[in-house]
Amino acid sequence: MAQQHLDPTDPTAGTAPTGDALAGYLRAQATEFLRALRLHRETGSGPNGTAEAVDAARALRRSVRRISGSLHTFRPLLETDWSESLRPELAWLSGTLSMEHAYAARLDRLLLALHRLSGAAVFPAQSAGGPAPAARSDLTSAERGNLTVGAAKAGALLERQLTLARTRAHSTALQALGSSRFHAVADKVAVLASEVPLTPTAAGADLSPLATAAQERLTDAVTGLPLVTAGHPYNAEALIHGLSPDPAPHPQDAPWHQVRLLLRLHRYSREVLLGDTALVDVRLLDAGQALDRHRDASEAAAAAASAARTPRIAPATAYALGVLHADQRHEVEGARFVFQQAWQRQEVRAS
Amino acid sequence: MAQQHLDPTDPTAGTAPTGDALAGYLRAQATEFLRALRLHRETGSGPNGTAEAVDAARALRRSVRRISGSLHTFRPLLETDWSESLRPELAWLSGTLSMEHAYAARLDRLLLALHRLSGAAVFPAQSAGGPAPAARSDLTSAERGNLTVGAAKAGALLERQLTLARTRAHSTALQALGSSRFHAVADKVAVLASEVPLTPTAAGADLSPLATAAQERLTDAVTGLPLVTAGHPYNAEALIHGLSPDPAPHPQDAPWHQVRLLLRLHRYSREVLLGDTALVDVRLLDAGQALDRHRDASEAAAAAASAARTPRIAPATAYALGVLHADQRHEVEGARFVFQQAWQRQEVRAS
Numbered sequence: 001m002a003q004q005h006l007d008p009t010d011p012t013a014g015t016a017p018t019g020d021a022l023a024g025y026l027r028a029q030a031t032e033f034l035r036a037l038r039l040h041r042e043t044g045s046g047p048n049g050t051a052e053a054v055d056a057a058r059a060l061r062r063s064v065r066r067i068s069g070s071l072h073t074f075r076p077l078l079e080t081d082w083s084e085s086l087r088p089e090l091a092w093l094s095g096t097l098s099m100e101h102a103y104a105a106r107l108d109r110l111l112l113a114l115h116r117l118s119g120a121a122v123f124p125a126q127s128a129g130g131p132a133p134a135a136r137s138d139l140t141s142a143e144r145g146n147l148t149v150g151a152a153k154a155g156a157l158l159e160r161q162l163t164l165a166r167t168r169a170h171s172t173a174l175q176a177l178g179s180s181r182f183h184a185v186a187d188k189v190a191v192l193a194s195e196v197p198l199t200p201t202a203a204g205a206d207l208s209p210l211a212t213a214a215q216e217r218l219t220d221a222v223t224g225l226p227l228v229t230a231g232h233p234y235n236a237e238a239l240i241h242g243l244s245p246d247p248a249p250h251p252q253d254a255p256w257h258q259v260r261l262l263l264r265l266h267r268y269s270r271e272v273l274l275g276d277t278a279l280v281d282v283r284l285l286d287a288g289q290a291l292d293r294h295r296d297a298s299e300a301a302a303a304a305a306s307a308a309r310t311p312r313i314a315p316a317t318a319y320a321l322g323v324l325h326a327d328q329r330h331e332v333e334g335a336r337f338v339f340q341q342a343w344q345r346q347e348v349r350a351s
Numbered sequence: 352m353a354q355q356h357l358d359p360t361d362p363t364a365g366t367a368p369t370g371d372a373l374a375g376y377l378r379a380q381a382t383e384f385l386r387a388l389r390l391h392r393e394t395g396s397g398p399n400g401t402a403e404a405v406d407a408a409r410a411l412r413r414s415v416r417r418i419s420g421s422l423h424t425f426r427p428l429l430e431t432d433w434s435e436s437l438r439p440e441l442a443w444l445s446g447t448l449s450m451e452h453a454y455a456a457r458l459d460r461l462l463l464a465l466h467r468l469s470g471a472a473v474f475p476a477q478s479a480g481g482p483a484p485a486a487r488s489d490l491t492s493a494e495r496g497n498l499t500v501g502a503a504k505a506g507a508l509l510e511r512q513l514t515l516a517r518t519r520a521h522s523t524a525l526q527a528l529g530s531s532r533f534h535a536v537a538d539k540v541a542v543l544a545s546e547v548p549l550t551p552t553a554a555g556a557d558l559s560p561l562a563t564a565a566q567e568r569l570t571d572a573v574t575g576l577p578l579v580t581a582g583h584p585y586n587a588e589a590l591i592h593g594l595s596p597d598p599a600p601h602p603q604d605a606p607w608h609q610v611r612l613l614l615r616l617h618r619y620s621r622e623v624l625l626g627d628t629a630l631v632d633v634r635l636l637d638a639g640q641a642l643d644r645h646r647d648a649s650e651a652a653a654a655a656a657s658a659a660r661t662p663r664i665a666p667a668t669a670y671a672l673g674v675l676h677a678d679q680r681h682e683v684e685g686a687r688f689v690f691q692q693a694w695q696r697q698e699v700r701a702s
Contacts, residue, residue: 114594116587116590116591117590117591117592117593117594117595118592118594118595119591119592119594119595148594148595150594151594233584233585233685233688234584234585234681234682234684234685234688234689236467236678236681236682236685239467239468239674239678239681240467240468240470241468241469241470242468242674242678243465243468243469243470243499243501243502243671243674244468244469244470244499308666308667308670313666314666315659315664315665315666315668315669316659316669317666318666318667318669318670318673319659319669319670319672319673319676320594320673321670321673322669322670322671322672322673322674322675322676322677323590323593323594323673323674323676323677324673325670325673325674325677326673326674326676326677326678326681327587327590327593327677330585330587330590330677330681331585331587333585334584334585334587337584337585338585
């Protein structure tokens, strides 16, 4: 039943992965967590960390997400008390660790967009799969000189606001990593690296029904998305409410964010079943990257709108922020289109 | 040779239209001009004219464009002195008559966009083929109440600026219609309604080579457009330079405007050849409407940017104008996409 949704060329097809595969996956991710943590401590933790420190933080977040996701999807196979106490701690850790990176990436995205909108030379695009953006924006003062007054002031305002947020997030993450709460999580993960608390019957239990359930949660959520609209380019949907008096103007984004999380859970459960994190379904990857871009652009648009509410800014600054906000909302719309295209490809293949 | 580009299902295929067909077409358009002019005088000329007055003005512009375009495309078949003296006068008339409508349509487009961006109820869209927008915007004060302060102020500013421009254009058009310069044009068109000054050999001359040349000018110009980019939705091209310090930030629009004019000339020359203005190639119509929308959105975006340079406006107003500018530039990009799709359909059919 589960296999019908999986890749027919899958080398493990025909075998039925069991709780042992889950235990192996969790041990590997826990080991990866410990390795990344050690690397993170060795490479220093200043706010403008080295590329190694950035990589270590990313690996840490990556393993936390995978452990947390697997605990969620395969919950019935794991000791309840243990998994129910660990899961909120992993969510706290994941959230705390991701903020600094998110603010840095948001600033980079917005400054690159301002440059594009100013007709400045094109910068090397940061691909979602490539290295994390450097902690500081790479724009030189000569490149900044190409901006109009409004764009330059908007950039400076965003840089001030998002750098402050990022610095705070950095301190919060450092405090978290030194806290007893974190040490308790790290201890639990250290135990997980050698011993996974499966339920008595889990070792031989088939993982497929739980993986299929995760996939069905994804499929159901996608069914609720306005994919017909998203498949018609330039539908102008994402910018509706762009000037709304509503304080939460983009509730339309929430279902997409939810699908992003469910897609990630589905992807991780596939990793568990296939026993290999390197075997990636390109379509799932494309769809997931589109939803990452959707989330990033949505939050960048909100940051531009928020900056425009700063008291006493010049009209030229506000104008540039308005253009920037709309530009990012169009990126939101474009990401939905790309997701629709990727998802459609996937459905054709599955039928 | 010319027929290979025309519709194979064309009922007139096989016959070779001659200068007589051109004379018939010009006589019909001149008669239409005189009819529209009489109607325009009868229906009054106040700035908030009736629907009949708006229709009459539209019919007047329509016939002027067709006479002017045919004089251009079939120039070698017409008496040189006569056509060379009439063409600049028709261009002047066409330009003068179109401004009032253009400002009114631009204001409507921008106010509708502001409403859409504010998440207000959707208004009945004005299709390019439908009746011209009413002289005054139809927004009620309750509908305006749904706007944020910024959107409302931006709307009021645009209404002030574009209504002023429209009122001036109305006066200019009225003055023009009462001028001796206009009466000289009208007299020439009245003669044209009964007697078309063809060259001695034109009556039996084949129109096809000149029509084909018009089509080739169009095809050549389209070849110069960035259609590959335009065919990739959400390419973010149209908003590049949106914050540029360049005072003429959108030179990228000019080739599209040029294609719009050449497409119109090709369409009119087809009308001459087919002897029927009602036989419309749907693809040409779609492509032409996309280019009309391109031009309208381009000019609306420029109007929003221009309004944002008004001294002493509030930051919230400037922000709304920035969002509006970007929204209209996105419409520009969307119109290019639609043109690319329509043009592609046409090429498949022609091969």
